[in-house]
Amino acid sequence: MQAPNGVLWQGELDGGVQVALTIFPRAGTERVEGTARYDSMLAAAPRQLDGQLTAQRRLSLRERDDVQAPAEYPEPRAGARFEGTVSADGLSATGQWMSIDGTRRQTLTLTRKAVYRERTVKVAGARLTERFPETGRPRLDALIASLRDSGCGEGEHECRSGIELMRLDGGAVSLLRTTWRYNGGAHGSLDFVGGTWRRDTAESASAASAAPARSVYTPVRLADLLQPGEACLQKLNDELQVELKRQGAAEPERGALDVQALRDTRTPFTLYRGGLVMHYAPYAVGPFAQGAYQVAVPFARLGSCARPAATGRDKSPETNEKEQT
Structure with a gap:
């Protein structure tokens, strides 16, 4: 079996906001790096993390403010950091989630949901x-x-x-x-x-x-998230192209989806609790030098075209029961 290379932690902040931290060690050191995702906030572009996990199981994480592109964050948001301790069995971590300056803080318990x-x-x-x-x-x-x-x-x-x-x-x-x-x-x-x-x-x-x-x-397809009909497909495409233009894509019109993409279970979209994210590879909507694009579309922006019953988004957080094999 391959050795664990990283960990996915999940917890819930005040107001029911889920935070997911994906952490990977730097070989030969106590340093770690990874990403933080916050429910619907910053869905398309996770915050980058740096930190340390010591031999005494002290876990320190800090959002990397200097690499957050302003275009990806239309709403200003202060950075955050975490200071806590990982349990002896490695299945949980408890500590303080706080603003960078430490003036605002709350207790946060993280549960290990997966290893990489x-x-x-x-x-x-x-x-x-x-x-x-x-x-x-x-x-x-x-x-x-x-x-x-x-x-x-x-x-x-x-x-x-x-x-x-x-x-x-x-x-x-x-x-x-x-x-x-x-x-x-x-x-x-x-x-x-x-x-x-x-x-x-x-x-x-x-x-x-x-x-x-x-x-x-x-399986959930994009077709399961939209009401049928050309008008709703156009509504989704309009939202995608507006955001691609805002992010500076050279050819945002190429980001439009067709009926086949709606029905394909491997179309590169993912869900967050507030909506969906489309992932565009380099060359998809512009030259290679522009890189990849991620576009979040909140369900609220789709209005009556959205089919929330298909997403399971009203069932959170994840339960901890073991599967019956």
């Missing part, structure tokens, strides 16, 4: 490096496995694939796979693949059974 593993293998002469989360829940880990790369593409010398848990709560799980591919050209290419499932509970077939209800995951 990494491996490098040779497949058909190409070097594949992949990083993926593992939750210890068989059905959920099977969804993650369904997005893992089995190898590089034809003619590729090297590829690096990473799967990130973008949303994990009682209503849904949303994954994004990012793959860098190199075939000997001037630079590699980057592509995104998404996967989102609604989490339901299936009752035992026998009413007298004492077995717990089990989780059932149903």
Whole structure:
């Protein structure tokens, strides 16, 4: 089994705001780095984190203010930091979540929801490096496995694939796979693949059974999030293109979706509790030099075109029951 390479922590701040921290160690040091996501806040662009995890299990994290592009944050927001202690079993961390200057603070308990593993293998002469989360829940880990790369593409010398848990709560799980591919050209290419499932509970077939209800995951497509019809597809495309223009994409019109993209379960979108995020790879809406784009579309902006019942967004946070195998 591959050694753990990182951890996904989740907790809830005052007002029911979920915070998700994905933390990776820097090899050979006590330093760590990663990202912070806050529910609907900053959904398309997570805050970057730096910090330290000591041998005494002291965890210190700080948002990296100097790299937050203003264009990605139309609403001003102060940075934050965390000071706490990881439990002896490594399954939780408790401490203070506070403003950078320490004037505003609250107690925050984080629960470990997944570990990240990494491996490098040779497949058909190409070097594949992949990083993926593992939750210890068989059905959920099977969804993650369904997005893992089995190898590089034809003619590729090297590829690096990473799967990130973008949303994990009682209503849904949303994954994004990012793959860098190199075939000997001037630079590699980057592509995104998404996967989102609604989490339901299936009752035992026998009413007298004492077995717990089990989780059932149903694929969610963009078509499941929109009311049918050309008008609602156009509404979504209008929101996407307005935001792409605001972010400076050279060809925002290329970000428009068609009916096929709505029906494809691997279209690169992910969910947060307030809406959806579309992920555009380099070249998708402009030249390679402009890089990738992420566009958040709140469900509220879609109005009557949104179908919230398909998202499971009213079921949070994630429950801690074990899956029935």
